[in-house]
Amino acid sequence: MKVIYLDNNATTRVAxxxxxxxxxxxxxxxxxxxxxxxxxxTVEHKITEARERLSGLLGAxxxxxxxxxxxxxxxxTAIRAAILSNPDKKHIITSRVEHPAIKNLFEYLxxxxxxxxxxxxxxxxLLDLDYLYKNLSEDTAVVSLMWANNESGVIFPIxxxxxxxxxxxxxxxxxxxxxxxxxxxxxxxxxxDMLSLSGHKLHGPKGVGALxxxxxxxxxxxxxxxxQEKGRRGGTENAASIIGLGKASDLAAHHLLAENVRVxxxxxxxxxxxxxxxxxxxxxxxKEHRLPNTTSIAFEYVEGESILLMMxxxxxxxxxxxxxxxxxxxxxxxxxxxxxxxxAAHGSVRFSLSIYNTEEEIDFxxxxxxxxxxRLRELSPFWxxxx
Amino acid sequence: MWEYTKTVKxxxxxxxxxxxxxxxxxxxxxxxxxxxxxxTLYFKLDDHKRIKNVKFQTFGCASAIASSSALTEMIKGLTxxxxxxxxxxxxxxxxxxxxxxxxxxxxxxxxxxxxxxSNYRGEAEKKVEGEIxxxxxxxxxxxIERAVRENHLKSIEDVTNFVKAGGxxxxxxxxxxxxxxxxxxxxxxxxxxxxxxxxxxxxxxxEETLEREIKPALKKDGGNIELVDVDGxxxxxxxxxxxxxxxxxxxxxxxYVESKLRExxxxxxxxxxxxx
Numbered sequence: 001m002k003v004i005y006l007d008n009n010a011t012t013r014v015a016x017x018x019x020x021x022x023x024x025x026x027x028x029x030x031x032x033x034x035x036x037x038x039x040x041x042t043v044e045h046k047i048t049e050a051r052e053r054l055s056g057l058l059g060a061x062x063x064x065x066x067x068x069x070x071x072x073x074x075x076x077t078a079i080r081a082a083i084l085s086n087p088d089k090k091h092i093i094t095s096r097v098e099h100p101a102i103k104n105l106f107e108y109l110x111x112x113x114x115x116x117x118x119x120x121x122x123x124x125x126l127l128d129l130d131y132l133y134k135n136l137s138e139d140t141a142v143v144s145l146m147w148a149n150n151e152s153g154v155i156f157p158i159x160x161x162x163x164x165x166x167x168x169x170x171x172x173x174x175x176x177x178x179x180x181x182x183x184x185x186x187x188x189x190x191x192x193d194m195l196s197l198s199g200h201k202l203h204g205p206k207g208v209g210a211l212x213x214x215x216x217x218x219x220x221x222x223x224x225x226x227x228q229e230k231g232r233r234g235g236t237e238n239a240a241s242i243i244g245l246g247k248a249s250d251l252a253a254h255h256l257l258a259e260n261v262r263v264x265x266x267x268x269x270x271x272x273x274x275x276x277x278x279x280x281x282x283x284x285x286x287k288e289h290r291l292p293n294t295t296s297i298a299f300e301y302v303e304g305e306s307i308l309l310m311m312x313x314x315x316x317x318x319x320x321x322x323x324x325x326x327x328x329x330x331x332x333x334x335x336x337x338x339x340x341x342x343x344a345a346h347g348s349v350r351f352s353l354s355i356y357n358t359e360e361e362i363d364f365x366x367x368x369x370x371x372x373x374x375r376l377r378e379l380s381p382f383w384x385x386x387x
Numbered sequence: 388m389w390e391y392t393k394t395v396k397x398x399x400x401x402x403x404x405x406x407x408x409x410x411x412x413x414x415x416x417x418x419x420x421x422x423x424x425x426x427t428l429y430f431k432l433d434d435h436k437r438i439k440n441v442k443f444q445t446f447g448c449a450s451a452i453a454s455s456s457a458l459t460e461m462i463k464g465l466t467x468x469x470x471x472x473x474x475x476x477x478x479x480x481x482x483x484x485x486x487x488x489x490x491x492x493x494x495x496x497x498x499x500x501x502x503x504x505s506n507y508r509g510e511a512e513k514k515v516e517g518e519i520x521x522x523x524x525x526x527x528x529x530x531i532e533r534a535v536r537e538n539h540l541k542s543i544e545d546v547t548n549f550v551k552a553g554g555x556x557x558x559x560x561x562x563x564x565x566x567x568x569x570x571x572x573x574x575x576x577x578x579x580x581x582x583x584x585x586x587x588x589x590x591x592x593x594e595e596t597l598e599r600e601i602k603p604a605l606k607k608d609g610g611n612i613e614l615v616d617v618d619g620x621x622x623x624x625x626x627x628x629x630x631x632x633x634x635x636x637x638x639x640x641x642x643y644v645e646s647k648l649r650e651x652x653x654x655x656x657x658x659x660x661x662x663x
Contacts, residue, residue, distance in 0.1 A: 303423065305389075305448035309399065322423065322448070331423065342421040379405055379452060381427040381444035382420055 001315040004361045008201075009150045009178060009294060009352035010319055014244070015203040021247040022205065025240040033237050034228065043239050050246025054210060057249040058195070059186035066211045066229045067242050071177040071198030072101040074211040075144075077222035077233070078194040079105055082142035082171040083114070085218030089141035093117045095127060095156075096337035098146055102175055103333070106144075119145075124286035125154035125338045133164060142171040147179035147195075151321055151334040151350055152285030153294025155183065162191030171217070177201055177209075181252035182260065182291050193217045199241060203354070204248030208241035259355045264292035267353050270362045271295045277370040280386070284321075284340055284348055293353040296321065296335075298344035301383045302376040307349050310372040316365055321348040343382075391449060392483035398453035403460055406442040415502030417495055422524055422551065424451040424492065428499040430462070430507075438462050438470060443499075450482075450489040457481045458496040467504050473497065474537060475549075490549045494534065520562045523555025528566055535570040543567070584653060590617045592652045600647055605630055605639075612644065615661050622648060622658045636660070 031040035033047050051062040068074045083092065094106050096118045110116040117135045120128045143165055148155045158174055165172040173194040179185060181202030187195065194217060199208040213219050225234020274297060275281050284296040299307065304322025311318060321332030331345035377383040408429035418425030424447030433439035441463055445455040457478055462470040475493040479485045485493060517529035534540060534549045543563050547554040553563050584592065597614055605612055610630030615623040626636050645658040
């Protein structure tokens, strides 16, 4: 069966060009980039190139990039560095809708001597900026806010927040795992001190991420070991994957404008058509400040896992904010923080597109999804009562 | 991704007996939209008081729909007395098993059936018995206790998987743990009673328990204990070392030695000290 993949916020296909660029660095050019010989030096040059390519995508300088193993490592490194370099400050701030990499880290810190402020969002998933600014204090060691939300696609005003935090001299970290490669980012014009990203969200390989650390930001390594990454991250470089991330960054920079317009058009058509054909369907999240590839649609009175499994029968891949898909019993903390009612939260499905999706695929989903919802509603004891 | 059996998938994709019976003899409703799953079950009896027709409507995940469908197939043709004997585990087995995190779906099936039968018999809607422990999902201590007992649950996670209690804000975890502890305590004793020990087995087990459990603990405080005799359920011991001179010896014997032996050997044992 053909796979129709609209779960690109979970992970993406490695671009063929990326794979091609990586392959020689497994068995042909396998030298250690730290070695003295030319054989290892070849790999080092290629890593340098990858660093330049990634910094190009971000509008950063190459020496501001530290390669890591994943977005989670980047997040952990950033927060740890920020609190270790501000040992007297015991207050940290984040939002209620962060990815578990930040959410659970902050919850851990809240049990280990830190006072944590979780900034709420409104019904559209937009950040309560007044609440954020009111809670800034002399004691605040770091503010960490995601650039874009993985479930709703809602984009936070990182530029605006960065300005305020810079004035106050508070370290600002952003988890930009979902934003990099999907929306333009130019760190020359945005006041963030640290930024996390992950390779496999932008058609690079899994197992590689990066942390941007602005020049002059106080830093201490999370993985203490060798001199790799100028002593900022010990451990032999994951050379092939770093090279892959470099190539993926190049492709993303190239696709950013034209391709994203096409992806956004596909997304909008999918969204509009489904809303036209399915009653009691609601978009979760602000439509204006949103990633071009993401839509989260709540289908009232049906349950998300059932929708996913029925779509799975047609090879359609998406994800859900329903409780039943997460292994816990509560629907997604993001939808709950947004105040999405239970009737809708349990039946929320997220479609996240990529440059590889086609018009035909969108047509196929538009054809197959409405009868699935109708069928599940026939099964649901609440549907007739709601009419 | 959940590992569902072929039977679960079949009952999810092709659910049997979906719908409403307008002139049903019994109707049972459980769950809610907030909980994430809900089931309404209808049945109609024939002249011989057997279940002739049964229908359901379910809001929920694949395993909730499959459990409901399975239940309707299982109870068709049964008398209510027969149907009442079906447990959640029977439903899970009919489906070839359910992932542990989804066992609450089978519990929901059994609960709906129970309610539909009460409804038919004209029994007033059973008042919520017991005390609500889990506020998030409205689960009482009696429901938790029953799930623990019937399914031999050992952890809070198990309880959450079966009856959802504790899956929300988690503030009731202490209470759930207490219910598990109490239920398990009862269960071990009940089992031990069935296991009738011969005198020789009993003496051997007492000796072993003293060696393995009790002596090491007493030795830490410079004391020791020696088994003198076992007379029926009377265990005669001699305290030695610091224990012999200790003013708390009586307490040690009753609270520690006796309770340990009761727990690990037989609940009717009495420990007595023999003076040298």
